[in-house]
Amino acid sequence: MDRRASAVTAAIAEVRSIVAGGTVTREMLERIKSVAIGLAAQADLFPAEHFPIPVGKSTALFRLSEDLDRHFALYASASLPGTAPPPHNHTTWAVYSGVIGDERNLHFERIDDGGTPGSGRLRKTSDVALRRGNAIALMPEDFHTIEATGSAPALHLAFYGTSLEHLPKRIGFEGPEGGAYGVYGAKPEVAAPRVPARELKAMLRDGGELALLDVREEGVFSRSHLLFAVPLALSRLELSLAALVPRRSARIVLVDDGDGLADRAAALMNPAGYRNLAVLTGGVPAWKEAGFELFSGVNVPSKAFGEFIEHKAGTPNLSAAELKAKVDAGEKLVILDSRPIEEYRNMSIPGGIDCPGAELVRSVHDVAPSPDTLVVVNCAGRTRSIIGAQSLINAGIPNPVVALRNGTMGWHLAGLKIERGAGRLPPPPSPQGLAKARAAAERVAARAGVRVIDRTALARFEAERERRSLYLLDVRSPEEFLARHPKGARSAPGGQLVQATDTYVGTRNARLVLLDDDGVRALMTASWLLQMGWDEVYAMPDALSALELERGPAPREVLATRAVPAQTIEPKGLQALLAGGETLLLDFATSLQYRDGHIMGAWWAIRSRLAAGLPKLPAHKEIVTTSPDGALAALAAQDLAGLTAAPVRVLAGGTGAWRAAGLPLVPGTDRMADRAEDVWYRPYDRVQDTEAAMKEYLSWEVDLVRQIERDGDARFRILV
Numbered sequence: 001m002d003r004r005a006s007a008v009t010a011a012i013a014e015v016r017s018i019v020a021g022g023t024v025t026r027e028m029l030e031r032i033k034s035v036a037i038g039l040a041a042q043a044d045l046f047p048a049e050h051f052p053i054p055v056g057k058s059t060a061l062f063r064l065s066e067d068l069d070r071h072f073a074l075y076a077s078a079s080l081p082g083t084a085p086p087p088h089n090h091t092t093w094a095v096y097s098g099v100i101g102d103e104r105n106l107h108f109e110r111i112d113d114g115g116t117p118g119s120g121r122l123r124k125t126s127d128v129a130l131r132r133g134n135a136i137a138l139m140p141e142d143f144h145t146i147e148a149t150g151s152a153p154a155l156h157l158a159f160y161g162t163s164l165e166h167l168p169k170r171i172g173f174e175g176p177e178g179g180a181y182g183v184y185g186a187k188p189e190v191a192a193p194r195v196p197a198r199e200l201k202a203m204l205r206d207g208g209e210l211a212l213l214d215v216r217e218e219g220v221f222s223r224s225h226l227l228f229a230v231p232l233a234l235s236r237l238e239l240s241l242a243a244l245v246p247r248r249s250a251r252i253v254l255v256d257d258g259d260g261l262a263d264r265a266a267a268l269m270n271p272a273g274y275r276n277l278a279v280l281t282g283g284v285p286a287w288k289e290a291g292f293e294l295f296s297g298v299n300v301p302s303k304a305f306g307e308f309i310e311h312k313a314g315t316p317n318l319s320a321a322e323l324k325a326k327v328d329a330g331e332k333l334v335i336l337d338s339r340p341i342e343e344y345r346n347m348s349i350p351g352g353i354d355c356p357g358a359e360l361v362r363s364v365h366d367v368a369p370s371p372d373t374l375v376v377v378n379c380a381g382r383t384r385s386i387i388g389a390q391s392l393i394n395a396g397i398p399n400p401v402v403a404l405r406n407g408t409m410g411w412h413l414a415g416l417k418i419e420r421g422a423g424r425l426p427p428p429p430s431p432q433g434l435a436k437a438r439a440a441a442e443r444v445a446a447r448a449g450v451r452v453i454d455r456t457a458l459a460r461f462e463a464e465r466e467r468r469s470l471y472l473l474d475v476r477s478p479e480e481f482l483a484r485h486p487k488g489a490r491s492a493p494g495g496q497l498v499q500a501t502d503t504y505v506g507t508r509n510a511r512l513v514l515l516d517d518d519g520v521r522a523l524m525t526a527s528w529l530l531q532m533g534w535d536e537v538y539a540m541p542d543a544l545s546a547l548e549l550e551r552g553p554a555p556r557e558v559l560a561t562r563a564v565p566a567q568t569i570e571p572k573g574l575q576a577l578l579a580g581g582e583t584l585l586l587d588f589a590t591s592l593q594y595r596d597g598h599i600m601g602a603w604w605a606i607r608s609r610l611a612a613g614l615p616k617l618p619a620h621k622e623i624v625t626t627s628p629d630g631a632l633a634a635l636a637a638q639d640l641a642g643l644t645a646a647p648v649r650v651l652a653g654g655t656g657a658w659r660a661a662g663l664p665l666v667p668g669t670d671r672m673a674d675r676a677e678d679v680w681y682r683p684y685d686r687v688q689d690t691e692a693a694m695k696e697y698l699s700w701e702v703d704l705v706r707q708i709e710r711d712g713d714a715r716f717r718i719l720v
Contacts, residue, residue, distance in 0.1 A: 001195070001251050002208070004045040005276030008064050009249075011039045012072055015159060024093045024161065029137035032159060036097035036135045040157050043132060046099045050193045050278065051078045051155055058083040061190050066163050068271040068560055073163035076193070078155045079103070084147035087122055088172035088184040090140060092161035097135040101154030105130045106176065108143040122178040130156060143173070165190060192266035194281040195253055197290035203253070204228060204508075204713050209469055211245045211507045214255040215265040217606060219677030224284055224294045227711050228301060229255055230502045233678070234265050235588075235607035238559035238635055241269065243490060244506030247469040248273040258283035261608065272559050293711035297700060298680045299500040304704040305532050305716055306383030306499075310403075311705050312718045315390045317405040320414035323376060327351065333374035334367055335404075336360060336426075338388035338495055340478075345421055347684065349378060349404070349411050353424045357388050357495020358475055358521040361395045361440055363426040365433035371398035378404035378411075380684070382701045384499050391524055394447075394719060395440035409683060409694040434518060441523040445539065447719050448527035453513065453538045455546045461511060461538075469510035473497060474543075475521045486515050486547040490554050494525035501532065511536045515543035533715030558631070563638035566625075568652040571661040574599075574624055584620035584646075588627040588636050589655065591676035592685060597665035599626065599658055605673040607636045613673045614643055623648045630654030 014035050018028050040046075053060045059079045066073040076099070087108050096105070108122040122143060128136055130146065138144055140161075148154035160167075172184030195203075203210050214221050214229040221231045232240055245252065252274060254262035262279040269277060280287065288294055297303065309315060318326075326333055335352040337344045344354040355363050360377065368375050375397070377388035382405075389403035404410065412418050429437065445452075453461075461470050474485045475494035485491070492504045494514070505512065512534060516522035519541025526539045540546070569577065577583045578601055587594055587602040594604040603617060623646055625633035633650050640648045651658065659665060669676070683693035708714045 001276055001278060005249060005251075007039055007042055007045055008074060008275065011035050012065050012074060016072055019161075024139075026137070026139065029093060029095060029139070032095045033097070033135040033137050036095045036157060036159055037133065040097035040099045040132055040135075043099055046076060046155060046157075048078075048100060048153065048155065049196055049281075051076050052194055052281065053078050053080060053153055061164070062193050063190050063266065063270055064157075064193070065275050066271050068562065070163045070166045070271075070562070071161060073160045075158045075160070075164065075190070076155060077158050078153055079146075079148045080153050081148045081150055084145050086172040086174060086184070087143045087145045087176060087178075089143050089170055090138060090160065091167050091169050092140050094138040094161070095135055095159040096130060096146070097157045098131040098133070099155045099157060101131070101148060101150045101152055103130040103146050103154045103156060104128075104149045105136050105144055105146045107136075107138075108145075108176070110141070110143060110178070112178070118182070119180055120173065120178045122173055122176065124176060145176075189260075189263075190267065191263045191279070192254065192270070193278045195278040196281045197287045197292060200253055200280055200287075201290075201292060201713075203251070207509060209247075209250050209507050209509045211250050211252045212255065213245070213252060213265075213506065215261050216256055217608070217678045218298065218680050220257075222298050222680040223296055224288075225296075225300075226255060226284070226287060227293065227295050227304075227708070227713055228508055230506045231298065232506065233608065234261055235678070236632060237265055237268060238561060239556065239631055241274070241559050242557035243554075245274070245469075246471070247465060247507065247510075249276050249466065250469050250507050252277040253280055254278070255280045256283045258285055264608075268559065268561065271562070293707060295707060295711075299502060300704070301532070301714065302499050302501050303383045303701055304708045304714065306386045307701060307705045308708070308714075308716045309390055309531075309718065310382075310386045313390055313393075315386050315393070315403055316401070317385070317389070317403040318376070319405050320411040320416055323349075323404060323411075324414070324416055326374070331374065332370065332372060333376055335376045335378060336364070336367065336388070338377055338379050338384040340493065340496060343380060345423065347380075347408050347412075347418045347420055348422045349408060350417060350419045352378065352419075352422070353426055354422070355426050356477070356493055357384055357391070357498060358493060358525050359426070359477070359495070360388050360391055361397075361524050362429055362434065362437045362518075362520040364392055364397055364399070365436045366430050367426045368399050369433075373399055375399045375401045376404055377401070379407045380682070381407045381409055381698060384495060387498055387528065388495070391528075394444050394527070395437075395524070396443065397440070406698050409698060413691060413694055434520070437520045438518060441520045444527050444719070445523040448530050450523055450526040450530065451538050452523075453540055457538070458513060458540065458547075461513065469507040471505055471510055471512050472515060473504060473512060474515045475525045476516060480517075482552060484544065484549045484551055485554075486543050487550045489515055494521045497525055498528045498532070501529070501534075509535070511538070513538045513540055515547075516541050517544040527719070531717050531719065533717070556631075561635075561638065563641070566634060566637035566641065567649045569624060569649045570652050571658045571663055574651055574658070575663060577622070577624065582621040584617060584623045586623060586625050586636065586673075587655070588625060588632045590679045591669070591672070592679060592681070593628060595667060595669050597667055599655060600664070600666045601671075602626065603671045603673045604669075605636075606678050607632065607639065609674055610636065610639055611643055614640070617673055620646060622646055624651055625649075626651040626658070627654050629656050
């Protein structure tokens with residue numbers, strides 16, 4: 001894939017230079033033919049299994065490259081013998097070059113004066129055998145037809161001045177002598193190249209960069225997916241892709257259920273510069289059919305790693321009942337909850353202190369200064385309890401340390417009281433405590449082989465961004481990040497980065513640089529990522545003093561599209577509009593957000609399913625879209641413009657602006673236009689059978705060790 005993408009990029013650049021700044025001439029097309037022949041001559045870049053013709057079809061068209069403005073489009077076109085389109089023109093220049101097999105190409109000129117609409121005459125001007133080593137060129141007014149003539153499918157490359165999907169004035173005649181003609185529409189089913197399951201399996205083991213992106217909704221993804229697939233729902237692709245996969249020339253494989261969802265994603269990504277991409281042939285069902293392992297749940301590599309660590313390191317733990325007995329007996333202990341503050345406030349163990357994973361080593365010397373104090377680390381389930389406890393053990397603190405077996409879910413299942421709304425935090429580290437933490441983190445980093453870099457090394461990495469993916473991750477707390485952070489960094493609190501790596505990093509085998517101000521969090525987090533199999537992890541402990549800083553949230557890069565932005569409406573205007581009863585309000589929040597609170601009368605919808613769902617919704621004269629901040633609603637409005645004749649507007653600022661205007665929200669799930677499978681529901685997100693879901697989840701986590709052994713692709717290791 002990498003070699004093909006590089007060759008295609010070079011060919012497009014050469015073609016672009018040939019036609020730059022002028023009207024295309026036949027002489028220019030002759031030069032483009034040479035480029036096309038040279039590209040097609042590299043036949044090993046275009047294996048037939050990457051360009052299969054679907055069962056029941058006679059042709060297939062695959063997009064290799066296309067500019068955002070629809071110019072300089074390159075396709076691979078496959079056809080079965082005996083398949084020929086009617087004589088047609090293109091209304092743009094075209095160059096074809098043979099790759100596999102023989103194809104007969106007939107050229108025609110139109111010889112009537114065009115005076116009779118819908119009818120005309122053609123005369124054949126040439127008959128050319130298209131095969132590897134030659135090419136044909138067509139001006140916008142030329143007509144041709146092409147047919148595979150061998151005994152096997154043929155494949156050719158096709159360069160166009162404008163993409164095939166945007167040539168509305170093409171015409172096709174009924175026969176080689178002309179006759180009646182009509183609009184010759186483009187194929188709507190343009191696909192991305194394919195990659196078979198066995199080849200993808202080899203890619204996962206070849207050590208190269210790979211972004212394996214599953215574009216199904218997260219709830220669907222959570223039922224069955226490849227181990228190292230990163231969930232990136234088509235519904236939210238434009239909002240998340242640039243941060244998740246920053247290098248646009250990285251090798252990308254898209255995964256779906258073999259239902260065309262991945263091709264829709266590729267159609268958005270390719271014009272935006274993501275051209276080194278393919279789709280898993282047959283999707284998840286084909287992966288299973290090939291005999292490869294499938295996983296349920298989310299953040300599976302991280303959670304499997306936690307189970308691996310407990311299994312290999314023998315991380316000590318105690319049950320909820322044992323902890324409760326110690327608390328009741330007044331034993332000297334401290335409970336550290338290793339989750340982000342939002343999760344901690346939602347449900348915690350009475351007396352527990354919120355201390356997210358990367359903060360544990362940094363804070364423990366002040367929270368538990370006496371070496372005879374038992375330190376108990378908990379999370380909601382298992383992973384962060386295990387990793388947090390083992391972090392303290394690896395750091396060599398003198399205290400006894402245990403993980404709370406099964407976390408707050410285990411506590412709840414034991415019939416013990418859960419606390420809600422707690423806000424206990426550790427004190428800021430003292431100079432003495434921080435010095436101990438830094439010394440401990442440096443010892444762990446030395447054992448793990450963590451490499452520390454300075455601004456010179458970082459500058460070299462940044463200069464290599466076009467060849468190697470680079471992630472600058474600030475592993476401090478979100479609050480510290482907002483106050484100030486290195487320019488270009490993303491907030492990735494260290495504990496969460498280990499717990500949910502695929503939330504922050506979409507490219508396997510990329511370079512990760514962890515940024516910090518005192519080094520403890522960067523060094524400890526890097527030690528874990530190295531053990532997870534991320535070989536190119538670097539720590540920059542003094543990043544805040546060495547680099548240019550900025551404030552506030554990291555800017556969100558929204559993938560550029562061709563769509564025209566929709567008009568907006570203010571909250572008060574929407575309120576008046578809804579009172580009229582003829583406006584359809586569509587809410588694109590997550591189903592959990594919608595359940596917690598939405599504008600009365602709104603219908604919840606999944607963006608990627610609008611084409612199928614819109615006809616089922618109530619009659620309306622106008623549509624307004626909303627989402628929490630309005631960003632996803634704006635993209636959905638652009639989609640709707642192509643699906644309905646009704647005017648479409650976006651609620652300015654989204655539901656957040658509605659709330660800020662003092663307007664009411666209502667909870668519930670009474671107007672759901674689709675199944676609530678857009679996100680994964682944690683056991684405690686369920687409204688019924690919660691305890692059964694908790695038990696099932698905890699058993700699932702424990703079983704991951706055996707499942708990753710069967711899969712064979714994880715490169716987990718442990719500190720000796």
